[in-house]
Amino acid sequence: MRTYILTKPRLKPIATARHAEDAKCPDGGWKPLTKGEKAALSILARKAAVVQGVSLKKLDLDAWRQQISVKACGRRISEAVHDDWADIKSAFEDLAGQPEKAFSTQLRSGDNKRRVAMHKLTEALTKKNLNPSYAASICRAQFKVNLEEASAKQLWCLFYTINGRKAK
Numbered sequence: 001m002r003t004y005i006l007t008k009p010r011l012k013p014i015a016t017a018r019h020a021e022d023a024k025c026p027d028g029g030w031k032p033l034t035k036g037e038k039a040a041l042s043i044l045a046r047k048a049a050v051v052q053g054v055s056l057k058k059l060d061l062d063a064w065r066q067q068i069s070v071k072a073c074g075r076r077i078s079e080a081v082h083d084d085w086a087d088i089k090s091a092f093e094d095l096a097g098q099p100e101k102a103f104s105t106q107l108r109s110g111d112n113k114r115r116v117a118m119h120k121l122t123e124a125l126t127k128k129n130l131n132p133s134y135a136a137s138i139c140r141a142q143f144k145v146n147l148e149e150a151s152a153k154q155l156w157c158l159f160y161t162i163n164g165r166k167a168k
Contacts, residue, residue, distance in 0.1 A: 051096050124163050135158050
């Protein structure tokens with residue numbers, strides 16, 4: 001029995017028209033942020049506060065962080081969900097003097113549904129002990145695109161196809 005060590009294929013950018021049906025695809029965006037994610041945002045907020053010259057006293061810093069977070073997405077970090085992650089993170093990156101990172105964060109969030117689908121597909125391939133090329137060949141045959149260029153909907157179709165197959 002072969003065991004494959006999978007690495008997720010790097011997603012390539014796709015045209016906006018190919019994203020058309022992705023809105024219906026799941027990505028867990030409604031789930032609350034984890035403690036680790038909240039901590040990462042708070043650390044980034046502190047770095048931004050230092051750059052902006054905000055007082056680092058707990059009450060001042062907390063009020064400033066809350067104000068920026070609410071301005072970015074309408075929620076405090078403690079109330080934020082995964083759909084808010086990119087907006088909050090990019091706001092603090094911009095204030096920390098890293099506009100390139102803020103821009104990159106916003107660009108990356110546009111492909112979140114595809115990244116989630118690719119992650120789930122990779123997990124399914126690992127669980128079934130299938131080579132990643134198996135999913136790639138199905139993708140080319142069914143959708144006439146390479147796996148790296150598949151839309152979220154196409155990746156979810158592949159995920160359900162792989163899950164429906166019997167394990168080797």
